[in-house]
Amino acid sequence: MVYHDLRSFLKVLEEEGQLVRIKEEVNPEPDIAAAGRAAANMKNGPAVLFEKVRGYKYPVVTNVHGSWANHALMMGMDKTASTKEQFHELNRRWDLYPVEPKVLSRSEAKCKENEITEDINLFDLLALYRINDQDGGFFLSKASVITGDPEFPDDFDKMNVGTYRIQIKDKDRVGIQALAFHDIAVQLEKAEAEGKNLPICIALGNDPITTFMASTPIAYNQSEYKFVGALNNGEPAEIVKSDLFDHLYVPAHAEVILEGEIISRLRTVEGPFGEFPGSYSGCRLQCEIQIKKITHRTNPIFENLYLGIPWTEIDYLMALNTSVPLYKTLKETMPEVQAVNAMYTHGIGVIISTRCRYGGYGKAVAFRLLSTPHGMPYSKVVIVVDEFVDPFNLEQVMWAITTRVKPSKDVAVIPNCPGMPLDPSSNPAGMHDKLIIDATTPVPPEPNPRETQLLTPPAGFEKWDEIIRGLLK
Amino acid sequence: MNCPRCDHDVIKTIAKSPVGEVWEVYCCQKCWYSWRSTETPRILAKFLLDDAKIAAMQTIPPVPPLKK
Numbered sequence: 001m002v003y004h005d006l007r008s009f010l011k012v013l014e015e016e017g018q019l020v021r022i023k024e025e026v027n028p029e030p031d032i033a034a035a036g037r038a039a040a041n042m043k044n045g046p047a048v049l050f051e052k053v054r055g056y057k058y059p060v061v062t063n064v065h066g067s068w069a070n071h072a073l074m075m076g077m078d079k080t081a082s083t084k085e086q087f088h089e090l091n092r093r094w095d096l097y098p099v100e101p102k103v104l105s106r107s108e109a110k111c112k113e114n115e116i117t118e119d120i121n122l123f124d125l126l127a128l129y130r131i132n133d134q135d136g137g138f139f140l141s142k143a144s145v146i147t148g149d150p151e152f153p154d155d156f157d158k159m160n161v162g163t164y165r166i167q168i169k170d171k172d173r174v175g176i177q178a179l180a181f182h183d184i185a186v187q188l189e190k191a192e193a194e195g196k197n198l199p200i201c202i203a204l205g206n207d208p209i210t211t212f213m214a215s216t217p218i219a220y221n222q223s224e225y226k227f228v229g230a231l232n233n234g235e236p237a238e239i240v241k242s243d244l245f246d247h248l249y250v251p252a253h254a255e256v257i258l259e260g261e262i263i264s265r266l267r268t269v270e271g272p273f274g275e276f277p278g279s280y281s282g283c284r285l286q287c288e289i290q291i292k293k294i295t296h297r298t299n300p301i302f303e304n305l306y307l308g309i310p311w312t313e314i315d316y317l318m319a320l321n322t323s324v325p326l327y328k329t330l331k332e333t334m335p336e337v338q339a340v341n342a343m344y345t346h347g348i349g350v351i352i353s354t355r356c357r358y359g360g361y362g363k364a365v366a367f368r369l370l371s372t373p374h375g376m377p378y379s380k381v382v383i384v385v386d387e388f389v390d391p392f393n394l395e396q397v398m399w400a401i402t403t404r405v406k407p408s409k410d411v412a413v414i415p416n417c418p419g420m421p422l423d424p425s426s427n428p429a430g431m432h433d434k435l436i437i438d439a440t441t442p443v444p445p446e447p448n449p450r451e452t453q454l455l456t457p458p459a460g461f462e463k464w465d466e467i468i469r470g471l472l473k
Numbered sequence: 474m475n476c477p478r479c480d481h482d483v484i485k486t487i488a489k490s491p492v493g494e495v496w497e498v499y500c501c502q503k504c505w506y507s508w509r510s511t512e513t514p515r516i517l518a519k520f521l522l523d524d525a526k527i528a529a530m531q532t533i534p535p536v537p538p539l540k541k
């Protein structure tokens with residue numbers, strides 16, 4: 001099952017019992033955010049669609065990606081697929097890159113059903129609301145932002161599709177956070193050095209894989225749209241040319257497309273905003289976008305997400321897409337590595353399962369992770385477990401830590417390394433210590449004076465797994 | 474009406490509810506704080522702003538020098 005728009009995915013979520021509709025009128029604050037928090041707290045929580053928000057015309061949906069069941073359905077898998085199964089399937093599809101996207105004509109693209117060029121008013125189309133109480137305004141927390149490289153406008157692969165927080169500052173003007181290490185900042189710098197505005201499109205309410213890919217860190221010259229096709233198992237992404245900018249392409253069936261420009265060399269107060277580490281990031285002087293045109297589907301659905309203390313919806317958008325690239329990097333030189341779980345706060349916490357080729361190998365795997373481009377600044381707590389431990393099963397990981405670790409030799413702290421500035425325990429911001437916990441079983445030449453015989457599952461347990469799962473359906 | 478965050482007195486009404494006359498949204502033209510008329514902003518002391526705080530804010534991303 002491949003989804004080319006948000007609506008077809010919402011339909012399947014509903015059929016699978018993974019979407020609930022709120023038919024009664026709700027208040028924009030605090031109801032929408034509160035429901036997002038509540039749904040995220042539930043195991044396999046559903047998407048929540050509010051049909052009627054007080055004062056607004058159109059519906060809003062939240063928590064669309066907010067559970068492993070929804071994540072599995074996004075991938076076209078059974079909603080009971082385990083996290084590890086989803087990891088390996090994503091890893092397989094990753095290698096299908098690149099899949100050329102299909103460029104549709106304007107008349108084939110549903111995002112062009114309606115257009116607005118005068119009296120632009122975001123509030124007419126989007127049920128905007130405050131997400132966290134101390135946020136400085138209403139934010140788009142789940143927008144896919146499309147920009148090009150001003151130096152190479154015709155280089156399709158350098159076009160960037162990314163998720164950036166966007167603050168509403170007027171009915172046709174918004175702020176955007178472009179951190180210096182983000183791809184969009186590279187493009188903005190080139191435009192601003194020439195004193196030019198940077199053309200930008202903001203796509204809201206996309207098919208679920210496009211949104212997932214927009215929040216996936218990939219190389220600057222890799223194309224998110226070509227990855228969308230790969231992650232959809234070879235089915236090309238459907239895109240269409242922007243109305244205002246010939247070098248930008250947008251998801252063809254998005255609910256709403258905002259087109260405009262980042263105003264050159266202007267910075268105004270932005271924030272605070274409740275961020276993914278579970279705390280507010282404060283006010284800074286950031287960029288502004290003037291919206292010049294909107295195209296949208298008839299009766300558009302506004303999709304947005306709640307972020308709070310993990311886990312909330314945003315954590316599913318930086319879980320397996322952080323884990324798979326790290327796994328691929330490790331696997332190149334250390335084929336013994338079985339799986340990588342880098343799902344904790346964007347890879348600040350990582351669990352790796354590996355076979356150990358010789359004594360000390362577990363620690364060596366951790367060092368390798370800590371020297372990758374993402375692991376170097378982000379990863380702080382690295383736990384290494386044996387190949388038979390599922391790193392996505394925290395009960396198993398805790399078993400490994402409680403029965404395999406001798407702290408005096410298996411726990412190491414490496415002081416004064418690169419750190420992730422948004423981690424509030426990083427001090428000064430950008431510096432941190434690294435913690436390695438080697439929970440693997442010692443192999444020679446390391447002595448293992450109290451060798452154990454592991455328990456094995458009774459014969460026929462796979463058959464029973466199938467029977468029990470079948471009965472639960 | 475003054476801004477609940479920086480006390481500035483230039484406040485723009487940026488939206489009125491598209492359906493019914495049930496709320497308006499205001500935005501401070503100095504610190505860009507915005508709120509709905511149905512909300513009662515209770516801004517924590519640490520998030521209140523004044524000129525000194527705004528002047529000391531980090532610029533993200535930095536504005537590059539103009540190429541000649």
Ligand SMILES: [Zn+2]
Nearest residue numbers: 476479501504
């Ligand atoms: Zn203000």
